Amino acid sequence: MARYAGVSAQTVSRVVNGKGGASEETTARVLRAVAELRYRPNSVARALATSRTRHIGVIVYDLSVTSPSLALYGVAEEARSHGYSTDLVTVPDVSVASLGAAIRSLSQGAVDGILVLAPMTGLKSALSELGRNVPLVTFDQGGGIGPDSVGVDEVLAAQIATRHLIALGHREIHFLGGPEGWAASEAREAGWRREMALSSLQVQPPAQPTDWSPRAGYRTALEMIKRGLPSGLVISSDTLAVGALAALRNQGVAVPRDLSVVSLDGSPVAEFQTPPLTSVLLDFVSAGRAALRQLLKIIGVDETPTPDDALLPRLIEGQSTRAV
Structure with a gap:
């Protein structure tokens, strides 16, 4: 494709991956070549070249509950904005056996990191008993942003x-x-x-x-x-x-x-x-986005900080209270 567009392979890579650095004319020429040659990225080749799969594993418990389901939406949207896709695994409970099986399944499928959206009291204890070979971040209800966890206070x-x-x-x-x-x-x-x-x-x-x-x-x-x-x-x-x-x-x-x-x-x-x-x-959607960014930071992809006040709870007054 580089030869067809009359540019270097590095230039094609920059344009296709949205990294900039090329003139408008060169970018247009590369994009025209992409369309005419019907180019589709090869995820396997990209993973071999960059040591990254562009996939994030997500382990979820009970999506019928508001907080993890909204956090999952935030995770998926933030992942998409960084060019990542998400591989979802649900667990029936937050036990060592269930979490271990989910982590092994995702690791075998080649993911760059794992997010755990299972905000149960036994999660940290269960994870402490498991070995990991990929970066892992948890959605921690009750806490703020830590080195490997994100939550709303x-x-x-x-x-x-x-x-x-x-x-x-x-x-x-x-x-x-x-x-x-x-x-x-x-x-x-x-x-x-x-x-x-x-x-x-x-x-x-x-x-x-x-x-x-x-x-x-x-x-x-x-x-x-x-x-x-x-x-x-x-x-x-x-x-x-x-x-x-x-x-x-x-x-x-x-x-x-x-x-x-x-x-x-x-x-x-x-x-x-x-x-x-x-x-x-x-704001569980923002918490999910922050969790994804925290994982990408560990992976070495993104360093965008979450604003200090982004996850602060705030009162929305309706009509269900009165002074006495």
Whole structure:
């Protein structure tokens, strides 16, 4: 193709790979040759020449949950913008056996690195028992950006939600948490407890649903109503809040007249509830993008830093809270 375009092989490589350095006339000549010769990149040859496959492996647990599914979208979009494709492997649980099998499968398929989107409490322990021969980064709910992990500060998110209710005058604030085993559940409960302690307010045992679904939120809210309602309630996710609002409405509890509610996630569904939910935005898409960039940094492809405030949670006020 270089001979056909009348340029060097290095020039063709720069133009095809979008690295610049060629004049507009030369670039046009190379692109015309690409079209006329119907050139298609040979991924095997490129991998041999560069020692890179341009493939990223992604291990995911439970895509039905909002956070890993949105993070995966961010990973895929950021990978595409860097000329990488993603190879997806799902795992049935976060065990040494399941993760080991997934890592071996991706490594055999020749990937430059692996991202793990399985934000469970047992992930770090399981990974510590496994050997790795490729760079690996985890999506870590509850933490920020580390050398080999990226996450949104969900402890802070729960603090922001609780702080909002305290600022409105609420002193009895209960917590509808997340299901057992999820790192997000632990982080969000920790944030609620921390903010309550900072204001010297007593806490009641949080209610714990079986999963993140609206149905679980509905059932858990019914149980909370039987125990007696506080004046304020922090709900661990918008999906749980959808079910909880339905339960409260069916039991004649008016939000926010009888109970002020703040949820976490800041998903689009919050805006369209009755009343629109006050929620704390957690930008999982940006977290996925940051995780991919962190992996590419380890691989030696990208050094673009993530802005310090990019992953900070922020309150989106709806109509589900009031001052007391």
